[in-house]
Amino acid sequence: MRITFYTPLSLSSAIGRVAIGIADELQARGHRVSFVRTERDRDPIGPRHPTNLPVRWWHDVQPREISMDSDIVLLNLGDNYGFHAGIASIIDETPCLGIFHDFFLYSFFRDWALERDNGNFGLHDAEIARIYGSSADDIAKLAGNEWSLAEIAQRFPMTEWLAARCGGALAHSRFYRTLLEAACAGPVAVASLSYAPREVARLTSRSGVPVSVLTVGHVNQNKCCAEVIKALARSASGRGCRYRIAGPITPADRGWLESVAIESGFADLDILDVVSDEVLVEELTRADIICCLRRPVLEGASASAIEAMMAGRPVIVADSGFYADLPDDLVFKVPADVPVEALSETLERLILDEPLRLDIGAKVRDWSRSRFTPENYVDTLVALIDDVIATRPYGAVSAYFGRELASLGLTGDDPAVGRIARTMQELFSPEQV
Structure with missing residues (x-):
């Protein structure tokens, strides 16, 4: 199968690192x-994740040629427009x-529209109104x-904006x-994110050494470091x-966390x-x-949690999203709103119980290394690719009738459109094809 994979490959892109393992x-x-x-800005000499496979820039390829020379085009979709801008050149x-690494894509959409x-x-407001039917007042607030970030994620994730354009x-x-x-x-599937483990020494007993708590990744206020x-x-x-x-942190966020530590009386930050x-x-070893x-x-999955x-x-x-799917007996979950009291109780339990830390650490290591593998991921991906290719003719027919009905001025709530849709569904059912 001929596969063209649209993805960032910058060293600072975790999605790029995952893409290399999948492609291999x-x-x-x-x-x-x-x-x-x-990536939006071409930098041919910039550092990237290493690969022996052919690499081009979206600026240098013709979408029609890519389409004709590929059995399938994969798109790594994430919420960083600087990393993923090039997908807009091919998606239509x-x-x-579409491989949706994030369920929330509003930031990507906003930068694209502006x-x-x-x-x-203007374009931003029109697309929001088209997808969500939101009031002018809500759009103006957006x-x-x-x-807030939580309100945007609930009301305007913009996941639908890209998903509707994927096969x-x-x-x-x-x-x-x-x-x-x-x-x-088109078809939709779920696969556990593929991730290559780093060589980190197993957790061992550390009598007499202060317990070390770690957070890794891009540091911002929704990462709950405070x-x-x-x-x-x-x-x-x-x-x-x-x-x-x-992890990367702005001077403002650094100053804010340092002030939280001072106000809380916590000295060892x-x-x-x-x-x-x-x-x-x-740091992982420590x-x-x-x-x-x-x-x-x-995010659709957390590379830092998997690591x-x-x-x-x-x-x-937090007991929410991707994390809620993790086994209750292998990770320690606090309520989705991350209350300090519950977090403190969980931390204290782990701090005081070294045998528990060692036991769970060993179990979650073995489980995760057998779960988040490229082999498992590609098994699901290849099956989904086959489904997407198999359903293309039906999608093309549906698109044709959709354009014809739209040219007649018919809308989705017209009874005639409903009858045609039901007829097509019967024609394309597995029993008929």
Whole structure:
């Protein structure tokens, strides 16, 4: 099978790292795979994830040629427009299979719309109104940043905006499958995210050494680092720990977290900012407990949580989204709104019970390394690709009739459209084809 894979490959893109593993497994199964990089700004000499497969930039390819030279086009979809801008050049040219790494795509949409509308909100507002039928007042609040992130995720995720333009869709957790199925006319499936484990030493007994709590990844306010600081400060056992944060952070967020620590009376906070892969392995090795918290949950799956589990450390998560699907007996869940009291109780339990940390760490390591594999992922992906290819003719016929009905001025609630839809559904049912 000829597969063209649209994806970012920048070293700073976790999605790019995942894409390399998927492509390698596809290639090992005899498929021909090539990459098209989707970063908005072309930087031919910039560092990228290593691969021996062909790599081009979306700026340099013709969508029609890609469509004609591919049996399937895969799109890695994420909420960072700087990484994923190039998918807009191909998504309407052929029935692509969209891989939805994030269930929340509003930020991508907003940047796309403003770039095409010279910084104006006309296109932004029109698309929001078309998809959600929202009032002008709600749209004005959205454009004016008056909605919280949680409210935007609930009301305007914009997942439907891209899913409706795909010939099939792949989710990385069950919680947003229904959203994709409602918008995408093609097949939809769920696959556990593929992730390559780093070589981190197993957790061992550390008598006499302060317990180390770790958070990794891009640091922002919805990552709940402030809640961890407050939770640790609530008890003597928590105040005796070190809390280390490793990942990109703005000066403003650093100052804010440092002030939270001072106000809470928590002295042992280490904010490391960006770290190399080697230092990340050192931090994972040092850690006794890893907090992978989000409020709200916006991603389809959490690479940092998977990495924490693969490192064999007990992991604390919010009971929401992707994290809610993780086994209750292998991770430690706090309510979705991450209350400090519940988080403090969970941390204290783990801090005081080293045998529990060692037992759960070993179990979650083995489970995650057998679950989040490229082999499992590609099994699901290839089956979905086959379904997408098989349903293309029906999609083409449906699109043709849709255009014809629209040209007659008929709308979706017209009885005639309903009768035609039911007839087509009967014709294309498995019993008839």
